[in-house]
Amino acid sequence: MVIENKTIRISFRVSEREHTKIVNKVNRSNLSLSQYLRSSSLDKNIVVIEDFKNFSKELKAIGNNLNQLNVLCHQGKITCPDISITRKKVEEIWELLNLLMDQTKKSKD
Structure with missing residues (x-):
């Protein structure tokens, strides 16, 4: 095994809380x-979700459009299309998106 000479220094700033957290983890690791x-x-693998904000914005817009269709339907202004399956799928996507966001936050801690 070849030992690589480490010649490049990297420095960055952290808050007091972050420093304490890092030091505690270092002490537990025996490294x-x-x-x-x-x-x-x-x-560690870093997962990057391109255009995450745009995706959630578009999903929100789809949900708003479904709600507007529902309102127009109840007002009798349009014939009511069956959007229950679409609404359910949008809700499932939101749940998965929230789960992904929660997992991302946990991995940062």
């Missing part, structure tokens, strides 16, 4: 701070 940070950053 040096450098080893821990290298392992944390290099051995």
